[in-house]
Amino acid sequence: MKLITKRIRVGIGLAFLIESPSCSCTQESSEIDQIKLPNIILLMGDDHGWDEVGYNGHPFVKTPVLDEMATNGLRFERFYAAHPTSSPTRASFLTGRHPNRYGTFAPGWSIRPEEITIADISGNAGYSSAHFGKWHVGPVRKESPTNPGAMGFNEWLSHDNFFEMNPVLSRNGDTPKMIEGEGSMAIIEEAIKFIEKSKNDQQPFLTVIWFGSPHEPYSGLPEDLALYENLPDSLANQEVQLTSNKTGKQVTRELREVLQGRYAEITAMDRAIGKLRSYLDENNLKNNTIIFYCGDNGPPIEAGRTGITFRGQKGSLYEGGIRVPAVLEWPGVIKQPISTSIPSTTSDLLPTFAELVDQPLPERVFDGVSLIPLLQKSTSNRNSPLFFWQFEYKGILNNNPTPYIDPVLQEGTTPLVKISAGKYTRDFQNHRYTHLSENDFRGERSIIKNQYKLIVEGNYPNKHGFELYDIQIDPQEKENIADANPRIIQELNTELHEWQESVLKSLTAADYK
Numbered sequence: 001m002k003l004i005t006k007r008i009r010v011g012i013g014l015a016f017l018i019e020s021p022s023c024s025c026t027q028e029s030s031e032i033d034q035i036k037l038p039n040i041i042l043l044m045g046d047d048h049g050w051d052e053v054g055y056n057g058h059p060f061v062k063t064p065v066l067d068e069m070a071t072n073g074l075r076f077e078r079f080y081a082a083h084p085t086s087s088p089t090r091a092s093f094l095t096g097r098h099p100n101r102y103g104t105f106a107p108g109w110s111i112r113p114e115e116i117t118i119a120d121i122s123g124n125a126g127y128s129s130a131h132f133g134k135w136h137v138g139p140v141r142k143e144s145p146t147n148p149g150a151m152g153f154n155e156w157l158s159h160d161n162f163f164e165m166n167p168v169l170s171r172n173g174d175t176p177k178m179i180e181g182e183g184s185m186a187i188i189e190e191a192i193k194f195i196e197k198s199k200n201d202q203q204p205f206l207t208v209i210w211f212g213s214p215h216e217p218y219s220g221l222p223e224d225l226a227l228y229e230n231l232p233d234s235l236a237n238q239e240v241q242l243t244s245n246k247t248g249k250q251v252t253r254e255l256r257e258v259l260q261g262r263y264a265e266i267t268a269m270d271r272a273i274g275k276l277r278s279y280l281d282e283n284n285l286k287n288n289t290i291i292f293y294c295g296d297n298g299p300p301i302e303a304g305r306t307g308i309t310f311r312g313q314k315g316s317l318y319e320g321g322i323r324v325p326a327v328l329e330w331p332g333v334i335k336q337p338i339s340t341s342i343p344s345t346t347s348d349l350l351p352t353f354a355e356l357v358d359q360p361l362p363e364r365v366f367d368g369v370s371l372i373p374l375l376q377k378s379t380s381n382r383n384s385p386l387f388f389w390q391f392e393y394k395g396i397l398n399n400n401p402t403p404y405i406d407p408v409l410q411e412g413t414t415p416l417v418k419i420s421a422g423k424y425t426r427d428f429q430n431h432r433y434t435h436l437s438e439n440d441f442r443g444e445r446s447i448i449k450n451q452y453k454l455i456v457e458g459n460y461p462n463k464h465g466f467e468l469y470d471i472q473i474d475p476q477e478k479e480n481i482a483d484a485n486p487r488i489i490q491e492l493n494t495e496l497h498e499w500q501e502s503v504l505k506s507l508t509a510a511d512y513k
Contacts, residue, residue, distance in 0.1 A: 037125065037204045037357055038330065039195075039289040041276070042118075042349065044093065045269060046086065046134055046162055046215040048295035050323045051308040052266060058308075060259075062227060062267050065274035066293060069327045074338045079326030080345045080386060080448075081297045082367070084315050087136050089296045089346055090210065094118055094137065094151065096350030096361075096368040098387065101506035103404060103430045105393040110138035110428035112404060113145040114512040116362050118350045119152030122206040125357040129206040130155040130194045132187040133169075134162055136210075138428050139412045142173030145405060146428075149173065153208070157190050160412035161426045163212035164219045164245070168415050176414045182221055183212045184265075184272040192279050199283065206353075211272075213265035216302060217243035217417055220264025227267060228260040235259060240302035248419035255304050262303055277329075287332030290356075294346065295324030311477045317388050317446045317455055318477055341472075343382050343448055344371055364511040365502060385449040387499050392443040401431035433507040440504060447496045453477070454492040466493070 050056060053063045055070040082092035087107045088099035094117040099105065102112040119129045131148040138146030140158040148156035149172065157171045167183045170176045179186045191209050198205035235256035242258060244251040273293065280286040298321040299305070300314045312318030326344070328334075347368030354361055355370040369384050403410075410428040420426070446455045448471065455467040460480060466489050468482040482489055 036288065037127075038333075039198075039204050039285060040122070040127075040206045040353060040356075041191075041289060041291045042093075042206075042208045043273060043291065043293040044090070044210045045266075045293070045295045045325075046210070046212055047297060047300055047303070047314060048214055048266065048325060049299035049303070049305075049313075049320070050295070050310065050325050051305070052214075052263075052299065053325045055327075056308065056325060060228060060231060061263050063270040065270045065277065066325070066327060069273075069277075069291070069293065069329045071337055072331070073327055073329035073334050074340065076294075076326035076328070076344055077339060077341045078343045079294055079324055080322045080343060080388075081295065081324050082346045083388065084297045084312075084317060084321035084390070086134075086296050090135075091115075091137050092367070093296075093346040093349055096347050096366045097364075097506070098347065098367040098389070098503055100389055100391045100503045101365065101367075101511070103433065103507060104137060105391045107136070108426060108428055109393075110146050110405065110410060110430045111151065112430060112509075113150060114509070115151070116364075117152045118353055119148070119206060119208070121152075121350065121354050121359050122357065123152055123154075125359050126204065127206045127357070128155075128194075128198045128201065128203045129153045129208070130157075130191070131208045131210070132157050132191045132194075133210040134159055134212050136161055139410060140170045140173060141413045144173070144409055147173055155194060157187065159212065159414045159416070160428075161414070161416050162215040163414075164217070164417055167212065170414055182268050182272075184269040185275065187211070188272040188276050192276065195279070195285070196283075199285065209276075210296075211269050213269045214262050214303075216258075216262075216300065217245050218258060218261030218265055219245055220261050220268060224264035224267050225260055228263045231256045231259055235304070238304070240304070242302045243418045245417055248417055248424060255302075258302060259304060288330075290328065290330045292326070292328045292349070294326040296346075297321060297324065310475065317390065317444050317458065319471070319475055322388060343386055345386055365506055381450050385447050385495065385499075387445075387447055387496065389445040389500065389503070390443045391440075395439065396431055396433070404430040404432050432509075433504070435508070436501070436504045441497065441500050445496060445500070447492050447499075449492060449495070452488060452492065454489065454496065456493065456496065464489075468492075 052061050053066050055067040081089040083089045085107050088104050091099040091104040091111045095115050122129045131153045135158040138144050140147050157169050159169050163183050166178050166180050168176045168178045191207050238255040239252050240255050241250050241252050280289050298314045310320035312320035348371050351368045351370040355372050412426040415424040444457045451470050451472040453469045453471040458467050462482040466482040467480045469477045
């Protein structure tokens with residue numbers, strides 16, 4: 001495989017966290033150069049909305065640990081999931097590429113075995129790596145060609161999908177077994193064991209922890225539920241549909257009761273992150289360990305909206321579906337708190353990590369960019385746009401597609417609460433795409449460039465089918481300014497279409513040749 005040969009010194013790259021557009025603090029380059037390879041911990045919540053943290057002003061949710069990280073570290077005001085649903089965003093997190101490039105179109109669609117992940121990059125740099133919790137980009141069992149081990153991780157204790165209390169997880173692909181306890185704490189405790197082993201082996205570590213919270217159907221410890229027993233009476237007048245914890249089928253419940261469980265899960269997840277941070281501090285690992293947290297998409301419709309209301313929710317390309325909470329803490333390097341409004345995305349994680357550990361990128365198309373030079377510049381803009389696209393995959397399914405992976409190898413094994421298609425486990429799919437068709441450019445899509453956000457085939461178009469928002473002054477997307485800006489529409493739509501051509505070419509597996 002051809003590799004890009006341009007490399008940089010790690011010490012120089014670290015400066016992005018010392019000098020940023022929002023921070024006047026500086027540090028001598030000689031001190032930066034002395035920093036060894038950082039440990040990396042990448043955390044992600046499940047369906048956790050941008051507003052559902054204390055530091056973003058939520059009126060009810062208690063997240064003291066994430067609030068402290070936002071106060072001490074780097075706080076992303078405009079961080080985006082690469083897709084408004086779970087599996088695609090997780091795939092972008094791993095690969096630095098838009099999920100449509102390799103057919104991870106929606107929840108339950110797998111990644112492709114040829115993709116190179118952040119774990120592969122870390123292995124090349126001498127890291128030990130492990131995945132804990134929700135995987136959801138293929139089955140986690142041994143036989144799967146897309147399990148965490150096949151995608152570069154040395155160890156894993158993972159679930160095909162989401163999980164609640166007493167999670168049933170597969171360790172390194174073996175038969176799933178129950179781990180007693182609250183789900184978030186259970187995987188954090190397992191992750192600490194892995195970190196302890198890496199520390200004893202004197203190896204830098206990459207630890208990816210993907211929580212099952214706060215995904216429905218929601219369950220919480222009594223002490224966490226008690227924190228939210230006095231939610232407003234107005235929420236009791238609304239009803240929502242979601243999964244029953246008892247039957248696994250859809251039920252109707254009072255919104256106040258639902259949110260009590262949801263917020264309890266968020267607080268429990270926050271506490272588990274706190275235990276991890278305390279372990280790092282007590283074991284002299286804190287200063288040179290990066291901890292990053294983000295959500296995978298906006299909250300689902302049954303979660304209601306009780307904080308700052310962005311338009312849309314999970315499954316939508318409006319801000320409410322793709323803007324998520326994100327914070328990064330690195331005590332040995334971030335000496336003063338930093339806040340950035342430069343848009344960033346889950347696809348940026350792999351390029352950023354590769355630069356941090358002085359590893360070249362594979363010679364293929366990436367949609368993410370390294371955040372190191374981006375944040376080092378005194379600018380409020382991002383040099384490359386962000387692209388979003390909900391591919392209309394049902395057209396492929398209607399034409400008897402050829403599976404990319406043997407369907408037998410796509411069968412899941414880890415049970416969950418929710419019953420679907422008559423069973424409590426989840427299977428995956430991915431299909432071959434052999435030629436470009438003009439019809440395949442359809443589907444809700446968007447480009448964010450500078451202050452503008454263009455949405456095509458959205459829910460609130462002008463007469464020509466476009467929505468344009470100045471997202472810096474109108475983050476709630478209330479005023480469609482498309483009619484007054486035809487030139488901007490044309491430029492952005494042309495750039496969006498050219499990007500789609502690149503994506504469809506990748507979808508044919510051209511990047512693997």
